[in-house]
Amino acid sequence: MTLFLQTTLNGLVLGGIYSLAAVGFSLVFGVLGIVNLTHGIFVVAGAYGALVLFAELGIDPLVGIVPIGLALFAVGYVYQRTIIQWAVSRASLVASLVVTFGVAMMARNGLQLVFGPDVHTITPSYSFLSIPLGPLRIDVVRIVALGASLVLLTVLALVLARTHFGRAIRATAQQPLAAELCGLNVKNLHGLTFGLGAAMAGAAGAIIGIVQPFTAASEVAWTLNAFIVVVLGGIGSPAGALVGGLLLGLINAYTAQYVGPSLTQAAMFLVLVLMLLVRPSGLLGNAFGESR
Amino acid sequence: MRRRTFLQATTAALAAGAMPKLAFGQDNTITFGGSVPMTGAAAETGQNVLQGYQCAVKYINEEMGGAEIGGQSYQLDLNIFDDASDPARATTLIQRQVDEGISFFLGSFGSNIVLPTCSITEAAGRIMVQAGGGSDLIFTQGRKRVFGIFPRASQQFVSSVNMFTSLDPAVKTVSIIYTNDAFSEFQAKGARQTIEQAGIEVVDYIALPAGVSDVSNVLTTIRESAPDILVCTTHDQTSILIARQMVSTETNVPMLYQTLGPQTAAFRDALGNYANGVVTQAYWSERAPYSGSYFGSAADFAKYFRANFDRDLTYHMASGAACIVAYVEAAKQAGSLDLDAVRDGLDALDFECFYGRVRFTQDGDGDPDLLGPLLIQRQNGEMEVVAPPDGASAKPVYPAPTWQERA
Numbered sequence: 001m002t003l004f005l006q007t008t009l010n011g012l013v014l015g016g017i018y019s020l021a022a023v024g025f026s027l028v029f030g031v032l033g034i035v036n037l038t039h040g041i042f043v044v045a046g047a048y049g050a051l052v053l054f055a056e057l058g059i060d061p062l063v064g065i066v067p068i069g070l071a072l073f074a075v076g077y078v079y080q081r082t083i084i085q086w087a088v089s090r091a092s093l094v095a096s097l098v099v100t101f102g103v104a105m106m107a108r109n110g111l112q113l114v115f116g117p118d119v120h121t122i123t124p125s126y127s128f129l130s131i132p133l134g135p136l137r138i139d140v141v142r143i144v145a146l147g148a149s150l151v152l153l154t155v156l157a158l159v160l161a162r163t164h165f166g167r168a169i170r171a172t173a174q175q176p177l178a179a180e181l182c183g184l185n186v187k188n189l190h191g192l193t194f195g196l197g198a199a200m201a202g203a204a205g206a207i208i209g210i211v212q213p214f215t216a217a218s219e220v221a222w223t224l225n226a227f228i229v230v231v232l233g234g235i236g237s238p239a240g241a242l243v244g245g246l247l248l249g250l251i252n253a254y255t256a257q258y259v260g261p262s263l264t265q266a267a268m269f270l271v272l273v274l275m276l277l278v279r280p281s282g283l284l285g286n287a288f289g290e291s292r
Numbered sequence: 293m294r295r296r297t298f299l300q301a302t303t304a305a306l307a308a309g310a311m312p313k314l315a316f317g318q319d320n321t322i323t324f325g326g327s328v329p330m331t332g333a334a335a336e337t338g339q340n341v342l343q344g345y346q347c348a349v350k351y352i353n354e355e356m357g358g359a360e361i362g363g364q365s366y367q368l369d370l371n372i373f374d375d376a377s378d379p380a381r382a383t384t385l386i387q388r389q390v391d392e393g394i395s396f397f398l399g400s401f402g403s404n405i406v407l408p409t410c411s412i413t414e415a416a417g418r419i420m421v422q423a424g425g426g427s428d429l430i431f432t433q434g435r436k437r438v439f440g441i442f443p444r445a446s447q448q449f450v451s452s453v454n455m456f457t458s459l460d461p462a463v464k465t466v467s468i469i470y471t472n473d474a475f476s477e478f479q480a481k482g483a484r485q486t487i488e489q490a491g492i493e494v495v496d497y498i499a500l501p502a503g504v505s506d507v508s509n510v511l512t513t514i515r516e517s518a519p520d521i522l523v524c525t526t527h528d529q530t531s532i533l534i535a536r537q538m539v540s541t542e543t544n545v546p547m548l549y550q551t552l553g554p555q556t557a558a559f560r561d562a563l564g565n566y567a568n569g570v571v572t573q574a575y576w577s578e579r580a581p582y583s584g585s586y587f588g589s590a591a592d593f594a595k596y597f598r599a600n601f602d603r604d605l606t607y608h609m610a611s612g613a614a615c616i617v618a619y620v621e622a623a624k625q626a627g628s629l630d631l632d633a634v635r636d637g638l639d640a641l642d643f644e645c646f647y648g649r650v651r652f653t654q655d656g657d658g659d660p661d662l663l664g665p666l667l668i669q670r671q672n673g674e675m676e677v678v679a680p681p682d683g684a685s686a687k688p689v690y691p692a693p694t695w696q697e698r699a
Contacts, residue, residue: 003512003516006509006512007509007512010506010508010509010512013508014505014506014508108331109331112331112335117329117330117331117332117335117336117338117339118335118336118556118557118558119336119528119529119532119556119558119562120558121532121536121558121561121562123561123562123564127536127540128536128539128540128566128695128699129540130540130541130542137515137541137542138541139537139540139541140540141540142508142540212505212506212533212536213529213532213533213536213558213562215333215335215336215529216331217331217332217333217335217377221503221505252506253506253508253509256506256509256510257509257512257513260498260499261498261499261500261501261504261507261509261510262472262499262500262501263501264501264504265501265503
């Protein structure tokens with residue numbers, strides 16, 4: 001029983017990190033309809049940003065989330081309003097897939113040029129602490145990561161549900177034309193939404209940097225994880241990302257413990273395929289889809 | 293120009309282009325082709341191997357005035373491209389260089405890349421000497437022109453088990469974690485076989501997927517098994533992940549032994565004092581008592597490398613340099629740059645240099661008795677050789693202190 005509880009705990013903590021890393025991808029997919037293959041780059045850029053702030057200025061990665069989020073918000077906004085907007089307006093939404101793929105490749109090599117090919121980690125003072133919970137044991141950084149994930153997801157959910165900005169995003173996602181007729185600047189809102197997604201990814205990256213080693217090449221895995229989370233949980237909402245992330249974490253943990261660690265990725269993709277067959281819109285559906 | 297003359301000239305030019313650059317005699321330059329991971333997942337070690345190649349070329353060209361082969365002096369040149377840690381890209385690059393007529397190839401890093409690329413060079417009759425692929429598959433499929441500085445993976449654990457059996461208190465149980473790839477799996481299989489032959493029980497034998505992001509559940513199993521030694525035949529990033537999570541979950545074992553990872557600066561930076569006590573393999577040490585006509589002693593190689601290159605010195609640099617030294621020495625002894633002569637020269641090679649005594653088995657991998665790994669343990673921040681006893685600079689710390697005691 002202890003083993004099962006420990007496995008469940010490990011899965012939930014891992015799932016929390018997956019959720020946060022995926023919510024930006026989910027938001028952009030839901031509102032703009034873009035499969036952003038640059039998503040993993042924002043995650044890894046957040047990790048590198050946290051590394052620089054920690055190594056050069058001694059700023060804890062959890063505090064560093066704020067400047068990193070702001071910086072990536074600006075980058076995301078400009079990126080969407082220029083490159084992606086140009087691609088979508090001149091060709092189609094599918095063009096954005098190719099463009100984001102190309103930008104991701106260039107950015108990955110750019111990051112490697114700047115930071116080198118070596119594996120990096122961020123080691124704040126609490127990196128190696130653990131908390132015993134009766135017979136269970138969990139490391140502090142993962143608990144911190146889970147807590148930070150839940151806080152950021154809650155904040156995002158409140159922003160989307162309670163603020164004018166959130167309502168504008170939802171309106172744009174549901175009926176872009178109607179939103180525009182009501183006076184909303186849809187193009188600007190698309191840029192802001194993309195910026196918000198990039199900021200969330202960067203925040204996730206700062207947290208991931210203290211949890212596990214990373215290189216520029218890690219970005220591929222985070223884009224892929226985000227895609228699976230969105231398919232599992234549903235598109236466009238923090239709740240969907242949370243459900244999808246936790247589910248992915250649990251699948252990962254149970255497979256590793258009871259089937260074999262080498263089959264975790266196989267299990268993840270099996271569930272992905274099953275979900276696409278049985279419930280393509282994810283467990284919580286498309287947050288904006290019903291009224292489209 | 294008459295049509296017939298034109299056709300003859302064109303055919304001759306095409307034929308010359310298609311022929312292997314056997315001797316590069318026209319410009320007295322020997323060009324080594326190949327690819328290494330300068331970017332991508334294996335880039336850190338790939339860059340280390342590359343700098344080893346560059347170091348040997350620089351030394352032989354600048355300090356020795358080139359390589360004297362068959363009474364003629366040659367300058368060395370590298371024609372190495374970035375394969376981005378991607379076997380598909382590497383095979384394209386190598387095929388192109390084969391088509392361009394390159395004769396002598398250096399290896400990439402990682403058995404998953406070396407295996408398909410050495411198949412291309414072998415099929416084209418070219419030679420590859422490499423320090424990046426240890427999988428048994430590279431050496432057991434009948435290739436005659438592929439040489440590895442390291443012994444094949446399944447032969448790499450003899451010296452380790454000799455150390456295990458010499459430890460006090462006696463080692464009774466071992467757990468093995470490996471990555472599910474061509475190198476790690478073979479190394480783990482070899483480790484398991486050698487460990488069990490020594491009468492030690494292997495209580496866990498756990499495969500991880502490539503690119504694993506969490507090992508909490510594996511460590512839960514390790515805590516329950518409580519082995520005397522945990523052996524990880526994993527690559528750098530996974531080794532760091534395992535060690536960090538072991539510390540943070542207080543997963544203590546009397547000895548943590550990771551074949552790849554602890555040699556790197558990244559491991560030291562990520563673990564700090566917790567890196568003390570971790571045991572690893574190294575195929576070369578600057579404290580080793582070897583010397584020869586290239587670079588001088590092992591310490592001289594280290595000095596020359598540090599004076600000319602910027603990366604932290606690991607054994608991968610020495611292994612990379614040893615590939616080129618082996619090529620040049622084989623060609624010297626053959627007195628020719630003819631492909632068959634150089635191949636035979638490599639096959640018969642038996643000479644000492646800064647790297648150790650270089651000799652290949654009949655299958656092309658490094659002789660395990662001469663080129664097997666040294667065992668290194670970080671003690672008080674210094675990498676000490678702890679086995680084999682002949683070349684040891686310190687005794688192994690066993691059982692290692694708990695993580696809390698190492699803080």
